[in-house]
Amino acid sequence: MEYDERLARFRQGHVNPFDRTESDGTSDRKDPPKQEVRPELFFTETKHQISDRTMDLGLAEDHFSRPVGSFVASDIEQLEQTIEEYKKQILELPEHSERQKDTVAKLIHLRLKLQELKDPEEDEPNLRVLLEHRFSKEKSKSVKQTCDKCSTIIWGLIQTWYTCTGCYYRCHSKCMNLITKPCVRSKVSHQSEYELNICPEIGLDKQDYRCAECRAQISLRGVPSEARQCDYTGQYYCSSCHWNDTAIIPARVIHNWEFEPKKVCRSSMRYLTLMISRPVLKLKEINPLLFNFVEELVEIRKLRQDILLMKPYFITCKEAMEARLLLQLQERQHFVENDDMYSLQDLIDIFNGRLSCSLTEIHTTFAKHIKLDCERCQAKGFVCELCKEGDILFPFDSHTSVCHDCSAVFHRDCYYDNSTTCPRCARMTDRKQEELEELAEL
Template sequence: MEYDERLARFRQGHANPFDRSEVTDAPRNEVRPELFPSDTKTQSSERPMDLGLAEDHFSRPVGSFVASDIEQLKQTIEECKRLILELPEHSERQKDTVVKLIHLRLKLQELKDPEEDEPNLRVLLEHRFSKEKSKSVKQTCDKCSAIIWGLIQTWYTCTGCYYRCHSKCMNLITKPCVRSKVSHQSEYELNICPEIGLDRQDYRCAECRSPISLRGVPSEARQCDYTGQYYCGSCHWNDAAIVPARVIHNWEFEPRKVCRSSLRYLALMISRPVLKLKEVNPLLFNFVEELVEIRKLRQDILLMKPYFLTCKEAMEARLLLQLQDRQHFVENDDMYSLQDLIDISTGRLSCSLTEIHTVFAKHIKLDCERCQAKGFVCELCKEGDILFPFDSHTSVCQECSAVFHRDCYYDNSTTCPRCARLTERKHEPLDP
């Protein structure tokens, strides 16, 4: 009870666990006075370990530290570790001692690698590194594969490819920014795992050229499913990503293991419309019904676009901005991004595009009188409602863009009436 009361007063009165100003004496037969010091200054001054616990280890170091400071802090840490083993397991005193040990180790790390004044922006190998302010400890350095301790270490993130590293590791970086590769080479490798063999790589990592082998000596060779090449453990962390070649040829979306550079490249390329399915694999439309549906919706949207560009109400309502995340949908109907294909496979794109298609059609056919006035009347049967080129039951003349009922257009064996009329006007003599 005496310890519990003292511990409660200690927690209420001190935010710093290393401040000893109001801590009462601890029983000598229970714990060591080095880690739970008393108010008696004579006893504290005789203890060789008081440097580590008497100082405020949350404060930033002032000036330079000599080697003796680090050695004394190491002795304090070792004594703290021995005390943890002697205290009862899961006891409050053991938990408090573990907390103190953590802070002592952080302080030791800070003395070994003090945070210097670093610039907020650094440029290296086309990377644009920005100094991070986050104190999260869940990040990992892409260079040394060690945890980034944000509380005591400076770290940077590339604004282009999101490469993370310690400040001390920046001068060791040999990998250029993947963003530059995306800018200069915006195309995928469309062969499925194009392996060349470890012997062709001279049994070295394809990126850092360190020795590797399939036996794991001196380092394990890990294959990237995107490039087909082998990498070491520092360049290949067994990350998984969807491989475009497997999607286009096999309609397969199972993530495969890829190296770090391929992972970043695929992440930056995932929204770029660089896949022309009609050229790469036109037979895919025969086996994937969702692709046919999406292609028809995109063709209809392209037919609706001229209505919006000449409609004041549509421009004020900014209807076309509903497709701002997929700008290529209002430019062509044959280019796809990898994200488009992923969303098609999950059904997400079909739902969202159908909803947008409905909003566009409603504006043209019901809400806007100007757009309604740009409709067509079937000149073959001259019956029925006003027709629009994106209606499902219509056909459009490829020459003059006139719109007819589909049945009327295919049953008529003569030429398009509008084309004939326009041709006749061209041959009419000019009236003097």
């Protein structure tokens, strides 16, 4: 009851409840004279004597709210001083004790309140366009994001922040007018190609000892700022533009079949992230010898060639179109367009063994439809005209060969053993000759 009475008197008379100068004993119940609240601290308790009742008050009473008006500078100063006192108490309280945990929780609330005072929330538009960025206002309250401009934590509970829908650039609302880097997606749209030289370093002197992006002064000794090299561009960046993120480097994959992530700057990381699924790597032109040393690449190339031979069956088959069989490759659309273009994600999946398993399963499904399930597709098979024996042949069968001129299908052994020309090509040649003779007679 004594605690409740003191708390009620505090609410009525604005007396500081943490002022220990008031007697704890049997004081009369007359309203105490109004005392001026000490601006320097919210409590003056000795460091080793923290009462449970003081800790119970905490922030539940909202001592920082005012009936009217907004916060002024003195409130910020009081909060900063109170935060320092809480820090000292946390260090002196027994570790892992309940009182220490309570104090830590209250310290966090105080810091959030201080951040709210320093950066008050304002009405912000939901969409903003800046330097080809299309920023969308975020509603997430997560506190695990980091501003790409100022490199500080985004307090989603109390701060307004935006994310670019194109390159996923995140920043505070207050940092948007300071952005100098255009959206990386525009670069991907206009220049869809990789740097294919391994870490093409040019040296700090060529950069005038400045960050390649923001032009801040840097040096290898860390004075005034540490120089960090991007393994993708080979250039040096400051700690604000290079966060030691890691990514797989395309040049190292193509030339060395190396998939160990290397440190890259923020802009390179976003560019590689957006480019990872784009089929822009023509391996047989960049490094054709890679197929001689990586057996998985040869297997994938054969499966892709078979799928291209199956495609004409599906686009002329009503059942296949209704079943949308080709949509099984919708995440790798280039697989039904050519057999020589690869994306970086394709090579990563080949290295991990995932692509071989998934593509083999799709290949089996396609072959089953053509050879077993669909009568229309079966009717488009071939009979070997050289031996005229055996089952119906299809161009994607492993034991067959296809004529390059007329696309007729034969047994592989029959095709290579036969020294004459293709029977179908010969028949077509004779037919054209007869037509020409008939026209000559007319």
